Amino acid sequence: MTDPRLLSLFAILALVVLSAVFSAAEATLLALSRLRLLQRTNDDVGKSLSKLLDDRNRYLTAMLVGNTIVLLAADSIATWLAIQAGIFSPVLVATIAMALLVLIFAEILPKMIAVQDPMRWAPRIAWFLHAMAVVLAPITWVLVGIASGLIRLFGGDPKAHGPYVTEDDIRALVNAGE
Numbered sequence: 001m002t003d004p005r006l007l008s009l010f011a012i013l014a015l016v017v018l019s020a021v022f023s024a025a026e027a028t029l030l031a032l033s034r035l036r037l038l039q040r041t042n043d044d045v046g047k048s049l050s051k052l053l054d055d056r057n058r059y060l061t062a063m064l065v066g067n068t069i070v071l072l073a074a075d076s077i078a079t080w081l082a083i084q085a086g087i088f089s090p091v092l093v094a095t096i097a098m099a100l101l102v103l104i105f106a107e108i109l110p111k112m113i114a115v116q117d118p119m120r121w122a123p124r125i126a127w128f129l130h131a132m133a134v135v136l137a138p139i140t141w142v143l144v145g146i147a148s149g150l151i152r153l154f155g156g157d158p159k160a161h162g163p164y165v166t167e168d169d170i171r172a173l174v175n176a177g178e
Contacts, residue, residue, distance in 0.1 A: 008081045012098075015074035019106035022067035022132075025125040027111035029059055031118035033172070045123045052122070052129060061140040062133040071102060 034053055052059055078098045082090035114121050133140070148158035 005081060005084060008077050012074050012077050012081070012101075015070050015077070016101055016106050019067055019070045019074070019102065020110040021125070021128060022063050022070065023107050024110035024114040024121065025129050025132075026060060026063040026067070027114035028118045028121045028125055029053075029056060029063070029129065031115045032122055033118075045126075048126050049122050052126060057144065058140060059129045059133050061144055062136045063129070065136050065139050065143065066132050071106070074098060074102070 029052060032049060032053055034050075075094065075098050078094040079091055082094040082097075087093050151158040
């Protein structure tokens with residue numbers, strides 16, 4: 001019979017890896033440039049990635065919801081594992097251990113890798129973004145509705161977007177023209 005503590009360690013590892021994928025997908029989506037995608041409008045990858053940008057909030061919300069669920073599960077398992085091991089102050093130990101593990105391997109590292117070359121990573125994670133957006137659609141629909149209502153309550157416009165062309169996009173355009 002397999003030791004449940006060993007299975008718990010593997011579950012934590014798998015959940016941290018899944019969290020890293022969510023984080024990399026989120027960073028890639030935020031780092032994508034519409035201008036750079038315009039250079040690829042003739043191929044299927046460019047068209048697929050443009051669709052991601054057209055509904056960026058939906059995909060970002062799906063990534064945040066998925067990552068939150070995954071990390072809560074990993075934290076719960078780590079706390080259970082620390083209690084089972086008889087560690088003094090198991091909640092504190094599990095919290096500190098998971099915070100370090102998550103920050104390094106599920107947040108900082110994947111995001112740093114993803115933003116270095118988002119056009120390289122975007123085609124690789126597009127399927128994941130699409131799949132998670134579909135799977136998590138009911139939850140994200142409710143959460144986006146609540147957030148939109150709160151934005152309106154405070155006088156904002158939930159449909160408002162930032163600049164379509166950033167300073168980095170202009171630099172890239174100038175550099176491409178040289």
